[in-house]
Amino acid sequence: MKKQIYDEKNGMSYTLHGDYYLPDLVLSEAEPTYGKYGMLRKQFLKEHRSARYQYLLLTGKLNEHLNQADQEAREQVETLMEQMAEKQRVTEELKSQDQMKRARLMNNIKASAEEIVLKNLVCV
Numbered sequence: 001m002k003k004q005i006y007d008e009k010n011g012m013s014y015t016l017h018g019d020y021y022l023p024d025l026v027l028s029e030a031e032p033t034y035g036k037y038g039m040l041r042k043q044f045l046k047e048h049r050s051a052r053y054q055y056l057l058l059t060g061k062l063n064e065h066l067n068q069a070d071q072e073a074r075e076q077v078e079t080l081m082e083q084m085a086e087k088q089r090v091t092e093e094l095k096s097q098d099q100m101k102r103a104r105l106m107n108n109i110k111a112s113a114e115e116i117v118l119k120n121l122v123c124v
Contacts, residue, residue, distance in 0.1 A: 039066075
């Protein structure tokens with residue numbers, strides 16, 4: 001039997017240990033760079049999509065997936081906030097007239113936008 005083999009289907013190499021071929025797995029020393037939404041996505045995958053989580057982890061694509069989910073979620077929140085602020089007529093002029101009212105409205109808008117994005121992030 002060969003000492004090492006390479007499986008082109010999944011792109012992984014295996015080494016013979018006794019009677020079994022075990023995958024050559026290497027842990028990445030790089031610190032994860034994803035933020036709030038990436039961490040929430042990771043938690044969701046662990047709890048509800050364990051097969052997908054294991055696949056991403058074993059192929060080394062987990063951090064890339066989480067970074068992408070985090071970036072997309074942040075962009076969606078920003079876009080939604082801009083749209084909601086425009087619809088509710090929250091402008092810089094309001095900031096000069098009544099700062100507390102504008103802060104209150106923006107906090108509500110941000111909470112609403114995050115809630116919408118989190119539902120989409122978790123359900124995918």
